[in-house]
Amino acid sequence: MHVHTCFSSDSTAPVETQVRKALSLGMKHIAISDHQDYDYPPWHSIYLLSETGDTEGYLSVLREVREKYEGRIEVLIGIELGLQVPLGKRLDRYVAAYPFDFVIGSTHFFNGRDTEDPALYRDCTEEDACRAYFQTELDNLAATDAYDVVGHLDFVLRDLPSKNRYFSYRTYADLLDEILLTVIRKGKGIECNTKTLYRGMGQPSPDTSVLKRYRELGGEIITFGSDAHQPDWIGGAFVEASEILRECGFRYYCIFRDRKPVFLPLAQPRG
Numbered sequence: 001m002h003v004h005t006c007f008s009s010d011s012t013a014p015v016e017t018q019v020r021k022a023l024s025l026g027m028k029h030i031a032i033s034d035h036q037d038y039d040y041p042p043w044h045s046i047y048l049l050s051e052t053g054d055t056e057g058y059l060s061v062l063r064e065v066r067e068k069y070e071g072r073i074e075v076l077i078g079i080e081l082g083l084q085v086p087l088g089k090r091l092d093r094y095v096a097a098y099p100f101d102f103v104i105g106s107t108h109f110f111n112g113r114d115t116e117d118p119a120l121y122r123d124c125t126e127e128d129a130c131r132a133y134f135q136t137e138l139d140n141l142a143a144t145d146a147y148d149v150v151g152h153l154d155f156v157l158r159d160l161p162s163k164n165r166y167f168s169y170r171t172y173a174d175l176l177d178e179i180l181l182t183v184i185r186k187g188k189g190i191e192c193n194t195k196t197l198y199r200g201m202g203q204p205s206p207d208t209s210v211l212k213r214y215r216e217l218g219g220e221i222i223t224f225g226s227d228a229h230q231p232d233w234i235g236g237a238f239v240e241a242s243e244i245l246r247e248c249g250f251r252y253y254c255i256f257r258d259r260k261p262v263f264l265p266l267a268q269p270r271g
């Protein structure tokens with residue numbers, strides 16, 4: 001439910017290549033979810049659809065591919081929105097104007113910069129950076145309804161100088177609980193983003209402790225996303241992630257069709 005294609009500036013994969021790869025892995029559904037991040041400062045990379053924000057062109061290609069593969073694999077039309085508080089109402093109008101199946105709401109930006117910008121981590125402790133990120137994410141999630149799930153909830157960890165080595169749920173429990181409760185109260189969900197798992201950080205995003213807490217608080221809506229920017233990342237670490245979700249108490253995962261969750265049983269444990 002989280003796949004990028006050449007409509008995103010950080011991927012060169014054609015839509016059909018991604019769909020064919022998912023089909024070859026035996027998947028029944030794939031959501032394409034390219035970047036639409038409005039209002040980045042001019043010195044940052046452009047993460048708008050096709051670098052112009054052209055949604056119609058994106059939708060027409062996805063519809064074409066969906067029709068071509070009908071009966072073999074279901075192609076769901078998604079989008080990954082970059083959330084920022086001042087964009088809240090604009091994003092609400094945006095998602096209402098187009099027939100998306102699925103919307104990921106991601107916080108890629110805090111303290112005026114992209115999380116990848118090393119300047120963010122230069123003059124503060126990692127704990128301060130994390131607190132600033134989670135507070136921004138909480139404000140973003142409260143300011144709009146333009147999302148079905150929260151993308152990579154602890155995204156900041158992958159850009160910290162020491163990555164997730166010192167992360168502990170307890171250090172940020174006040175903010176993380178508030179984020180999870182906001183999501184649950186609004187009837188939204190989170191994703192289990194496996195990119196950090198298959199790229200060597202040893203944990204999905206969010207961390208297992210956060211997934212577990214989400215379930216404890218009553219959270220049920222959860223999607224799988226490999227955040228694949230190239231075909232060989234599709235489905236990365238899904239088996240491992242599925243076992244992690246079971247251990248956290250989940251029995252179902254979701255896909256989204258027409259912005260509504262469809263619950264599917266998690267695979268039985270191996271062996």
Ligand SMILES: [Zn+2]
Pocket residue numbers: 080106108151152
């Ligand atoms: Zn993202």
Ligand SMILES: [Zn+2]
Pocket residue numbers: 002004080227
């Ligand atoms: Zn993404």
